[in-house]
Amino acid sequence: MTTDYLQYNLALLAHLRTILEALGEAEQVPEENHALFLERFDDLLQQLPSNPETNHYLGQDLIGQVFYRYPQIAHLIPRDLLWFFGGDCLHFMPDEEIELYQALEERRHEAEAAGRPFDWAQEKQLLFVPRENNAH
Incomplete structure (x- = not known):
């Protein structure tokens, strides 16, 4: 797994974390359970960079919980x-x-194999985007 790809996803996780924090600040969720969930989310953010493969299961679990806890x-x-x-997590995708x-993943692997950024x-x-434009 390339560092750039991991960093990209870490940035997305950090963004999701800010959304989750805002939910708590807006008092839209029970504080106690929410605080514990945010602690687990922070653990993922901290552990993922050093060992992405091992923490995939924790990530799957937490993302799934976001769907169920915070629809x-x-x-x-x-x-x-x-x-x-x-x-x-793929169950949430058509x-x-x-x-x-x-197809995007295949492009990524081809570029990495060729040493291209x-x-x-x-x-x-x-x-x-082209597929979305053709759908209209």
């Missing part, structure tokens, strides 16, 4: 995180979206 923000969860953690992410966000834009 009011489900639409704010970055889709890239669902793909990044995979496993049970098949068509999974196919697009598979790969900008996940830019490539995602190139891959996803």
Whole structure:
């Protein structure tokens, strides 16, 4: 796993963390359970950079819990995180979206194998936008 790809997903997790924190500050969730959940989320943010493969299960679990605990923000969860953690997170993605992410992942692996830089966000834009425009 390249450092850039990991950093990209860590930034998405940090963004999701700010959304979760704002929920608590707005008193939209029970404080005690929410505080414990944020502690687990912080553990993931801290542990993921040093051992991404081992912490994928924790990530899958926490992202799934966000959907169940905080359905009011489900639409704010970055889709890239669902793909990044995979496993049970993929249940929250339609098949068509999974196919697009598979193609994006193949592009990433091809670029890495060729020693070329790969900008996940830019490539995602190139891959996803044309299909969205054709759908209208």
